[in-house]
Amino acid sequence: MSASWVARCLRLSVPLGALALAAGAFAGPAAAEDVIKIGAPLPITGPLAPEAVKQQQGYDLWAEQANKAGGINVGGKKYKVEIVYTDYQSNTPRAVQATEQLITQNNVNFLFAAFGSGAAKAASTVSEKYKVPTLAATASSVQVYDQGYKYLFGTFTPNDTLTTPLTKIIKAQVPDVKKVAILARNDLFPLAIAQEMEKSAKDNGFEVVYFEKYAIGTLDHSAALSAIKALSPQWIFVTGYTNDLLQIRKQMVDQQMKAPVVSMIAGPAYQEFIDALGKSAENVTSAAWWHPAEQYDGKDIFGSTANFVKLFKEKYKSEPDYGQASAALCGALFQLAIEKAGSIDRDKVRDALASLDVTTFFGPVKFGANGQINSLDPPVFQIQGGKPVVLFPQAIKQGELKVGVE
Amino acid sequence: MQAMQILINALVLGSLYACIAIGFSLVWGVLNVINLIHGSFIVLGAYLAFGLYQSLHLSPWYAIFVAAPLFFALGYVIQRLILNRVITAPVLVTLTLTFGLDLILNNAMIYFFTADYRKLTLSPPLGSVSIAGAVVPVDRLIATATALLLTGLLYLLLRRSRIGRAIVAVRLDRDAAVLMGVHVPSIYAVAFGLGAALAGCAGVLMALIFPISPLTSSAYLGKAFVVCVLGGLGSVSGALAGGLLLALVESVGSTYLGPSHATTLSFLLLIIFLILRPQGLVGRKGFE
Numbered sequence: 001m002s003a004s005w006v007a008r009c010l011r012l013s014v015p016l017g018a019l020a021l022a023a024g025a026f027a028g029p030a031a032a033e034d035v036i037k038i039g040a041p042l043p044i045t046g047p048l049a050p051e052a053v054k055q056q057q058g059y060d061l062w063a064e065q066a067n068k069a070g071g072i073n074v075g076g077k078k079y080k081v082e083i084v085y086t087d088y089q090s091n092t093p094r095a096v097q098a099t100e101q102l103i104t105q106n107n108v109n110f111l112f113a114a115f116g117s118g119a120a121k122a123a124s125t126v127s128e129k130y131k132v133p134t135l136a137a138t139a140s141s142v143q144v145y146d147q148g149y150k151y152l153f154g155t156f157t158p159n160d161t162l163t164t165p166l167t168k169i170i171k172a173q174v175p176d177v178k179k180v181a182i183l184a185r186n187d188l189f190p191l192a193i194a195q196e197m198e199k200s201a202k203d204n205g206f207e208v209v210y211f212e213k214y215a216i217g218t219l220d221h222s223a224a225l226s227a228i229k230a231l232s233p234q235w236i237f238v239t240g241y242t243n244d245l246l247q248i249r250k251q252m253v254d255q256q257m258k259a260p261v262v263s264m265i266a267g268p269a270y271q272e273f274i275d276a277l278g279k280s281a282e283n284v285t286s287a288a289w290w291h292p293a294e295q296y297d298g299k300d301i302f303g304s305t306a307n308f309v310k311l312f313k314e315k316y317k318s319e320p321d322y323g324q325a326s327a328a329l330c331g332a333l334f335q336l337a338i339e340k341a342g343s344i345d346r347d348k349v350r351d352a353l354a355s356l357d358v359t360t361f362f363g364p365v366k367f368g369a370n371g372q373i374n375s376l377d378p379p380v381f382q383i384q385g386g387k388p389v390v391l392f393p394q395a396i397k398q399g400e401l402k403v404g405v406e
Numbered sequence: 407m408q409a410m411q412i413l414i415n416a417l418v419l420g421s422l423y424a425c426i427a428i429g430f431s432l433v434w435g436v437l438n439v440i441n442l443i444h445g446s447f448i449v450l451g452a453y454l455a456f457g458l459y460q461s462l463h464l465s466p467w468y469a470i471f472v473a474a475p476l477f478f479a480l481g482y483v484i485q486r487l488i489l490n491r492v493i494t495a496p497v498l499v500t501l502t503l504t505f506g507l508d509l510i511l512n513n514a515m516i517y518f519f520t521a522d523y524r525k526l527t528l529s530p531p532l533g534s535v536s537i538a539g540a541v542v543p544v545d546r547l548i549a550t551a552t553a554l555l556l557t558g559l560l561y562l563l564l565r566r567s568r569i570g571r572a573i574v575a576v577r578l579d580r581d582a583a584v585l586m587g588v589h590v591p592s593i594y595a596v597a598f599g600l601g602a603a604l605a606g607c608a609g610v611l612m613a614l615i616f617p618i619s620p621l622t623s624s625a626y627l628g629k630a631f632v633v634c635v636l637g638g639l640g641s642v643s644g645a646l647a648g649g650l651l652l653a654l655v656e657s658v659g660s661t662y663l664g665p666s667h668a669t670t671l672s673f674l675l676l677i678i679f680l681i682l683r684p685q686g687l688v689g690r691k692g693f694e
Contacts, residue, residue: 045513047621049521186666214665219616219625222415223660223668230408243523246617250525254543256534276525276617 036072036079036344038334039086039102040112041123046090047217050242050272051115051323055137057316058327059083059112062335065301065311072335075342081331084108092119099123103130109344110134112330113152117141118188124152133337133350135330138323140289141192145370151346153353153371155289155326155333155362157378159189160196162287165392166263166380167200170235170285173401174260181210181233183224183248190239193265197237209233214244221248225255235261242267246276253280253406261285262405268383269321281383283405285391290322290362291379293390293398298360300332308361329362408661411540416657417650418546424649425553425611426626427633428560428642429604435640436577436597438497439489442504444605445627446511447477451609452618453519456526466526466610470552473606481602485595493594508623515620523617549611556607560600561642573597577640632676638686647687651675 040059042052063081071078084106088094095114102108103126111127113120113136120139127134128149136144140156170177180201184194191213198208209231214224225248228236236259238248245267252262267273268286292309302308308328312320320328337352338344357366366375380392382401389399430444451473458464458472484507492499532544564570575583576593584590608626616622629652637648655675660668679686 045516049516049621050523050619053521183665212664212666214660215669217625217628218665218669219622219629220419220656221665222419223412223657224665226408226411226415227661243617243619243622246523246525250617251543253531254534254546255541272522272524276523276527278527278529 034077034079035082036074036110036338037082037084037106037108038110038112038331039084039099039106039108041086041088041095041098041102041114041119043090043095043115043119044085044087047243048090048115048241051138052087054321054323055112055115055327056085057312058137058320058324058329059331061312061315061324062301062328062331064315066331066335069301073339074344079344081335083112088114088119092122095119095123096126099126100130103127103132108132109346110334110349112137112327113139113154116189117144117192120144120152120154121147121188124149127151131346131350133334133346133353135333135353137326137330141189142370142372143188143192145368145372149371151350153333153367153373155329155365155373157289157373157376159193160200161376161378162193162265162289162380163196163200165378166285166287167197167204167206169380169391169401170261171204171206174234174403176260177234178207179209179231179233180206180235180237181228181231182208182212182237182239183210183221183228184213184238185216185240185244186213187216187240190241190265194237194239197239201235201237206235214240218244219247221251222255225251225257229255229257234259235263237263239265240267242270242273246273249277249280249284258404258406260403260405263287269381269388271319271321274383274386274388278386281386283382283384283402285380285382285401286388287378287380288322289376289378290325291381291388291390291396292319292321292325294363294379294396296359296361296363298362299358300329300336300360302328302332302361305361325362329360329365332360333365410538412657412661414537414540414542416654418542418550418653419657420650420653421550421553421646422546422611422615422649423629423633423653424557424646425549425604425608427630427637427649428557428645429601429608430627430630431634431637431639431641431645432560432604433598433601434634436573437485437489437493437500437594439493439500439504439598440497441598441601442501442627443484443508443511444601444630445623445625446508446515446620447481447602447605448609448612448626449515449618449620449623450511451477451606452526452613452616453515453609454606455610455613456524456618459526459528465528466614467548467552469610470607473610474603477606478599478603480599480606482595482599484602485598486591489598490591490594512620512623519620521619521621523619525617526613528614545614549614552611553608556604557642557646560604563600564642569593569596573600632672634686635676636679636686638688641688644686644688651687 044052066081071080086098088098111134114123117139120136121144136154263285269288341348341352364375368374377393381388433441455466455469458469534543633648637644656668659671
């Protein structure tokens with residue numbers, strides 16, 4: 001009886017699925033009038049889901065503000081904004097499909113790129129093919145932009161702008177540091193950052209005594225940490241995402257590893273990193289592309305940095321980090337470019353983006369010839385007293401470097 | 407000295423892997439069901455420990471006593487109401503069913519708990535101790551001891567109790583067990599309940615050691631799978647042997663070849679075992 005019950009369900013599900021597909025196809029083009037649709041392929045489920053939530057918060061905040069103000073002004077006519085999300089399940093090949101689907105089936109006008117450097121690069125081949133202007137909120141690796149593409153722009157500066165200032169500060173203020181150990185997640189962005197770090201450490205006369213990668217999804221790091229401990233480096237530099245860095249920091253404490261300097265990218269910029277680690281997060285240094293302590297007076301819809309932070313806190317009851325801010329910035333930049341072009345023609349908007357030279361709540365925005373932003377000074381910061389404290393750039397400095405991570 | 411540290415790391419990690427895998431192995435061995443919800447049960451157990459510690463300040467050592475009966479009941483009900491309906495169908499049907507249940511449970515956890523990573527941090531922290539020149543975190547040590555204790559209890563239950571003998575009987579020969587008067591559906595439900603209870607307890611212990619998020623469930627499931635293949639299905643000692651072997655290979659590999667090759671090595675080992683010794687380290691050939 002039970003087997004036939006399953007078979008019946010399966011048989012029933014086929015026509016139902018077809019029906020659902022047909023309904024989706026009819027619902028699609030109905031809302032094309034006076035709306036600018038921007039497609040956002042995101043890893044809404046799977047291991048990168050926490051990052052997708054942050055991206056969504058940034059995009060939604062911008063769309064809400066833009067629509068509250070009546071919409072985007074295109075040559076005197078107001079257009080509402082609609083963001084079309086698709087889930088690519090943290091699976092890069094699916095990000096490419098999702099992007100194509102947004103263009104050909106959802107008929108979006110413009111695109112936000114998939115999350116991170118790897119997926120953004122993969123999906124950019126599709127957006128380039130269809131000539132759809134795309135803004136990448138979270139792609140920093142130069143390899144994303146050196147493909148000679150015309151329609152891809154990104155709001156993160158190259159990876160070395162994070163590691164070089166950090167290395168300079170450590171070299172100037174902690175003369176004891178001689179040996180550096182680098183442990184990197186074997187993934188496009190974390191690995192690229194680690195390689196930049198290795199380069200900048202060597203350029204500044206440090207000895208890199210350990211450089212290893214750990215696989216995506218590694219549960220336990222005790223063996224790698226034991227090996228690092230045996231080398232007794234003064235600076236331990238680890239890259240990865242929040243879950244990796246939480247686990248590694250916890251295991252460092254477990255193994256009683258101490259060092260004058262411990263740096264981690266990209267977890268410490270997130271509040272949940274500090275909340276989850278408590279005291280063990282103290283004095284960990286990091287760098288990010290943006291920090292809520294910055295003070296810019298922008299020409300975009302958010303205006304000042306302080307206003308952006310205020311709006312964000314009102315909507316989400318938490319402090320924004322660089323991921324959310326960059327997503328909101330991408331929306332604001334589309335708005336600026338569309339208004340400047342006075343049209344929603346893809347080529348005109350693309351040209352307007354390429355020629356942008358404007359101050360925003362995120363900082364000055366100007367894209368290089370390859371499409372990557374080249375006008376920002378990313379801040380270096382350290383967790384002190386459970387809060388991120390900015391050490392660099394000078395203009396927004398909040399405190400001095402503290403040495404010693406236990 | 408570093409060799410000692412590697413060995414101790416591996417022993418501790420191996421016991422934790424065994425603890426993750428044992429419920430999975432029991433269900434696979436007895437019911438011939440590849441239980442894909444296992445990883446999500448572990449995560450749910452971890453959230454239970456986290457929640458009890460945050461709200462009632464109940465230490466995870468006591469949370470185990472809450473988790474075990476709760477998860478047993480959950481597993482028993484799922485088996486009785488859902489899985490027993492398709493238990494005689496080909497393995498693909500039960501696989502698909504547990505896959506679907508896993509999707510539901512995992513996404514429900516993402517919905518209710520969000521995908522943010524959380525950490526159960528004991529205050530004051532337990533710190534670490536030195537054993538023969540190697541540093542071992544106390545929380546891992548206690549988790550290891552508890553894992554071994556749970557494994558021992560399961561062993562005793564299967565060996566000494568009436569219900570345990572019935573489970574083993576069903577595992578060895580279902581038809582003969584029926585003829586001896588064993589009520590197979592309830593034995594299935596008890597075995598699945600035990601599997602769930604072990605997963606829940608493993609989750610409570612893992613909460614102390616790993617970050618908690620619904621997204622980690624697939625990592626736990628993957629480890630359980632490898633441990634079962636290495637150790638052999640359905641036996642307590644198999645899970646322990648498989649866990650220790652996996653941890654040892656990972657630790658040694660990651661020290662001498664770099665951590666990025668630890669996973670490669672463990673899967674290489676898996677393939678070698680599948681080809682040369684498909685019954686696992688302590689499994690018996692032709693046991694199916």
